[in-house]
Amino acid sequence: MQGERDDESDGASEIARAGSMLRGAMPPIAFRDGFGDRTMARIAASRMQESPDVLPFNAMQRGFRVLAAAAAVMIIALGAHNTVITRIADTSFVEAAIGLQPVSAESILSYTSEAMQ
Secondary structure (H helix, E strand, O other): HHHHHHHHHHHHHHHHHHHHHHHHHHHOOOOOHHHHHHHHHHHHHHHHHOOOOHHHHHHHHHHHHHHHHHHHHHHHHHHHHHHHHOOOOOOOOHHHOOOOOOOOOOHHHHHHHHHOO
């Protein structure tokens, strides 16, 4: 029990020593008073310069960037899933990546007979 406490205190002192060394190696960073207020004023001023007709377009543009990025990630994930996991032996790489199913006359006839019932 005593040995565990010694290990914990040694570990804590090592972390504290490493932290002080890291803080000593970093240059001092100091923002002058009012930095946040000046930054927010600059952002507000840049938005005020735009005409009100442009603001909805900018909002749509920002939304599109987020949705386009999400769609690109999903397309890549779906292509990887189709290619790596569900690839059938006799399909080409492109067919597997976009998820094309092999079609034969038998599969069409079975599909139409199921749809008719």
